[in-house]
Amino acid sequence: MEINELGEFGLIDHLTSGIERQNEGTLKGVGDDAAILQATEGHRTLVTTDLLLEGIHFDLTYVPLQHLGYKSAQVNFSDIYAMGGMPRQITVSLGISKRFSVEDIDSLYAGILTACREHGVDLVGGDTSASMTGLTISITCIGEARPEEIVERGGAHDTDLVCVSGDLGAAYMGLQLLEREKSVYMQQLREAQNAASKPDELPAFQPDFSGREYLLQRQLRPEARRDIILALREAGIRPTAMMDISDGLSSELLHICKQSACGCRIYEERIPLDYQTAVMAEELNMNVTTAALNGGEDYELLFTVPLTDHDRVVQIPGVKVIGHITKAELGHVLVTRDGGEFELKAQGWQAKL
Amino acid sequence: MEINELGEFGLIDHLTSGIERQNEGTLKGVGDDAAILQATEGHRTLVTTDLLLEGIHFDLTYVPLQHLGYKSAQVNFSDIYAMGGMPRQITVSLGISKRFSVEDIDSLYAGILTACREHGVDLVGGDTSASMTGLTISITCIGEARPEEIVERGGAHDTDLVCVSGDLGAAYMGLQLLEREKSVYMQQLREAQNAASKPDELPAFQPDFSGREYLLQRQLRPEARRDIILALREAGIRPTAMMDISDGLSSELLHICKQSACGCRIYEERIPLDYQTAVMAEELNMNVTTAALNGGEDYELLFTVPLTDHDRVVQIPGVKVIGHITKAELGHVLVTRDGGEFELKAQGWQAKL
Numbered sequence: 001m002e003i004n005e006l007g008e009f010g011l012i013d014h015l016t017s018g019i020e021r022q023n024e025g026t027l028k029g030v031g032d033d034a035a036i037l038q039a040t041e042g043h044r045t046l047v048t049t050d051l052l053l054e055g056i057h058f059d060l061t062y063v064p065l066q067h068l069g070y071k072s073a074q075v076n077f078s079d080i081y082a083m084g085g086m087p088r089q090i091t092v093s094l095g096i097s098k099r100f101s102v103e104d105i106d107s108l109y110a111g112i113l114t115a116c117r118e119h120g121v122d123l124v125g126g127d128t129s130a131s132m133t134g135l136t137i138s139i140t141c142i143g144e145a146r147p148e149e150i151v152e153r154g155g156a157h158d159t160d161l162v163c164v165s166g167d168l169g170a171a172y173m174g175l176q177l178l179e180r181e182k183s184v185y186m187q188q189l190r191e192a193q194n195a196a197s198k199p200d201e202l203p204a205f206q207p208d209f210s211g212r213e214y215l216l217q218r219q220l221r222p223e224a225r226r227d228i229i230l231a232l233r234e235a236g237i238r239p240t241a242m243m244d245i246s247d248g249l250s251s252e253l254l255h256i257c258k259q260s261a262c263g264c265r266i267y268e269e270r271i272p273l274d275y276q277t278a279v280m281a282e283e284l285n286m287n288v289t290t291a292a293l294n295g296g297e298d299y300e301l302l303f304t305v306p307l308t309d310h311d312r313v314v315q316i317p318g319v320k321v322i323g324h325i326t327k328a329e330l331g332h333v334l335v336t337r338d339g340g341e342f343e344l345k346a347q348g349w350q351a352k353l
Numbered sequence: 354m355e356i357n358e359l360g361e362f363g364l365i366d367h368l369t370s371g372i373e374r375q376n377e378g379t380l381k382g383v384g385d386d387a388a389i390l391q392a393t394e395g396h397r398t399l400v401t402t403d404l405l406l407e408g409i410h411f412d413l414t415y416v417p418l419q420h421l422g423y424k425s426a427q428v429n430f431s432d433i434y435a436m437g438g439m440p441r442q443i444t445v446s447l448g449i450s451k452r453f454s455v456e457d458i459d460s461l462y463a464g465i466l467t468a469c470r471e472h473g474v475d476l477v478g479g480d481t482s483a484s485m486t487g488l489t490i491s492i493t494c495i496g497e498a499r500p501e502e503i504v505e506r507g508g509a510h511d512t513d514l515v516c517v518s519g520d521l522g523a524a525y526m527g528l529q530l531l532e533r534e535k536s537v538y539m540q541q542l543r544e545a546q547n548a549a550s551k552p553d554e555l556p557a558f559q560p561d562f563s564g565r566e567y568l569l570q571r572q573l574r575p576e577a578r579r580d581i582i583l584a585l586r587e588a589g590i591r592p593t594a595m596m597d598i599s600d601g602l603s604s605e606l607l608h609i610c611k612q613s614a615c616g617c618r619i620y621e622e623r624i625p626l627d628y629q630t631a632v633m634a635e636e637l638n639m640n641v642t643t644a645a646l647n648g649g650e651d652y653e654l655l656f657t658v659p660l661t662d663h664d665r666v667v668q669i670p671g672v673k674v675i676g677h678i679t680k681a682e683l684g685h686v687l688v689t690r691d692g693g694e695f696e697l698k699a700q701g702w703q704a705k706l
Contacts, residue, residue, distance in 0.1 A: 032436065033433075034435075036436070036503060037398040037400060038397050044389055045389075046390070047478060048386060048444075051491055079387050080386070080387055082387075091402040093402050093404035093491055125400060127403050132407070132409060138404055141387075152389075153384075243386060
């Protein structure tokens with residue numbers, strides 16, 4: 001169905017009807033000039049926003065719209081968890097060019113709403129517009145935390161332990177894999193177009209990813225680490241500084257060090273890697289540590305805890321201590337497997353702007 | 354300066370350094386995974402968002418970037434006022450293509466920050482990204498109101514008075530004027546390009562708008578009606594339903610009637626018009642009432658009040674009673690100057706999607 005058949009308000013009704021409310025604090029969602037929320041008593045409000053543009057942040061050749069919706073929501077939840085809070089509401093604005101049908105936008109929304117259900121989040125508003133080219137997705141997430149639960153970037157101290165959740169570099173390897181398969185496919189497409197004139201003989205994009213499922217899942221379907229925040233609360237650990245890893249470990253760690261006015265020393269051998277990440281890096285003749293340091297899109301949590309929390313933090317499944325915070329004058333050091341020392345550099349953002 | 358010279362984080366630092374905090378409830382703005390806000394005790398939180406895309410919502414041939422920034426912020430504030438609330442914070446996400454310089458984005462931000470200062474709003478976050486084509490602006494605004502101050506769309510009752518602030522149709526006429534001058538200019542440009550090969554001989558876009566300043570101001574520099582909300586509070590009037598007029602009076606009034614399950618009866622002769630709007634309509638051979646009903650982008654307030662508030666509401670400068678609410682079965686009627694009756698139709702949105 002063409003979107004013009006519904007019109008803007010018809011489309012919004014179609015997309016948002018039957019959404020069940022998940023939070024008592026969501027007093028009114030879609031349908032007025034603004035949503036009405038009631039902050040939980042004793043809590044502060046957290047606000048984060050992300051803009052995703054076709055051709056910059058995603059490539060619809062290999063990203064299904066449902067996954068794109070899911071990921072768009074998760075990356076916002078991840079920012080709220082990275083403050084120590086719980087996401088409560090999102091607004092979703094879409095710019096939609098003519099090549100998208102109502103069914104396409106349904107798929108995108110289905111992914112967004114699946115992520116919302118998993119994290120107990122209400123979709124409370126947004127804006128829907130035509131666009132000249134491509135798909136634009138802008139999501140703002142509202143979260144909450146008690147003052148004592150909030151963790152900023154600037155609280156790390158000398159001797160604190162540097163911890164990460166999950167493993168790193170897999171999402172980046174997933175992207176390399178998809179890009180490689182896309183270029184193979186584009187080549188096939190050109191050859192098929194030269195050989196046959198019937199459009200129904202053109203091959204579909206159906207590459208074989210067996211054995212690489214984890215890399216694809218990490219790229220296409222990241223999971224914001226609510227579980228880690230809950231486990232930290234359970235263990236009575238309050239990180240001194242925290243961020244989510246969206247631009248790569250190096251870049252994020254340098255942010256924490258800059259805002260905390262400190263240095264760091266991390267160990268290559270302790271950086272958590274998945275087996276598939278290592279295999280793929282070798283196949284592509286890339287350095288796996290570089291992928292883990294600069295790859296980005298892991299959406300894992302990077303945080304620091306006091307040294308006295310060591311025994312408790314290592315017992316949390318999926319958390320690994322990779323080094324420690326130092327005095328600022330000691331710099332930002334990566335100790336390699338062979339004992340060499342390198343200065344960490346931020347490279348993640350350069351690809352993005 | 355090219356944006357790449359600064360990088361994403363450099364650009365954000367450049368744009369947001371030196372911003373002064375205007376609200377005590379803004380505990381932390383730009384610089385972490387999320388902003389941290391403290392809702393005022395006894396208040397609810399209001400959230401609204403708008404997406405503005407180049408080529409759909411604005412044309413940079415005739416819209417200066419500073420005005421665009423100013424307007425982008427105002428349209429969000431307008432949505433918060435339309436709920437009876439006060440705007441407190443905004444996030445601003447930008448997608449920026451290569452043709453924009455740092456100075457361009459400075460101008461855009463200068464406009465946004467001017468609007469923020471005028472309305473006591475803090476810029477607390479955002480996202481900045483490259484874009485393939487054109488400029489994308491996504492703004493989310495957080496506001497507050499006491500529960501008893503909040504006005505939704507669904508509370509209008511039979512016999513309530515229908516009121517509007519300011520005057521209508523001028524922003525639409527301003528747009529027509531700009532579009533006309535643009536097409537004259539494009540013609541001049543083509544002729545100049547054919548006649549001369551030196552680029553410095555091409556004419557600049559400097560049309561003469563004397564005597565039309567009000568229309569341009571309404572299109573380029575709308576003012577969200579904080580003053581009307583404060584005047585209503587001062588007068589002890591609580592509207593039963595309220596919206597801001599962004600898509601045209603007809604469309605908005607039909608929203609209120611639908612959500613309030615009622616009809617309405619408004620009078621053409623009472624619709625507030627500026628003299629310049631009427632003159633321009635005549636010059637363009639357009640019906641001025643149609644412009645007022647369907648033009649859109651007025652950002653005035655449309656609201657209903659109980660009949661008993663009549664004497665107080667007419668004393669508020671800039672507010673006009675244009676008709677009344679009826680039972681649903683009486684329909685949505687416009688009574689023309691000559692006593693004819695027409696059914697109101699929503700046309701505003703069709704141009705937008």
